[in-house]
Amino acid sequence: MSGFLFLFLLSVLTGMGVGNGGFYLLYLTDRVGLPQYEAQGANLLFFLLASLASTLVSLRAGRFRGERLFPMLLWGFLGVGFGALLTLFVAPQYARRAFGALLLFGGARALWDNGRRKAEKYANSLDKKE
């Protein structure tokens, strides 16, 4: 049951578009004991299901606009092909370390952006008062 609840909560975050921050991958490698690339495969299935449900809800809410969407997807597919090819040549332990570094960068960047937005908001509110 705790596994079900854990997956459900991570899926809620994924459904809101922010992803699960690598927690599911950690759960699979550290708790379940799956090898790195196999855990990445299971993580993909999890993402597929959670983002499928979320995309259907967003589609109904009419959140998709813009003629750029199709070429954006095509460029992304090209990138996916390149990235997947790399998994055949890079040892899993390096992939794990590189992913950790990417997450740290992403986390620091997100916190920095948040702080900057808050500071801008505060500065704007002071301007209005004056």
Add this chain to the structure above:
Amino acid sequence: MKTSGEKAEKRRSLSLYFLCLLAGAVNGFFGMGAGMILILGLQRIHRGGREEIMAISTLCVLSFSLLTTILYFVAGHVKPETALPLLIPSLLGGAVGALLLGRISPTLLQTVFAILLLISGTRLLLL
């Protein structure tokens, strides 16, 4: 002769395509991570509101993950039997998350996300 507005639009399009290329490559290599790259990038490049950015990010993650899953399956990284226990909680949680979109403070959401990233990143790097 192109106006400066047209040039800026072209630059914006090119930036969006490069962002997607990068997000796709990250997703293909790590099996995830496209959402993080897209959200951080789209907030700077795309003109839409936060809800639209989150929705576009989810659609791209879905499409990239679908292709990555196929390629991982071919490479032998995906075991179909692992999908079954994921089915119900993932579908339920994904739908609930999309319904909650717009009702939770974006700042709070981004802070939670940043903390998750920092914890996971540190753990992956050190252990």
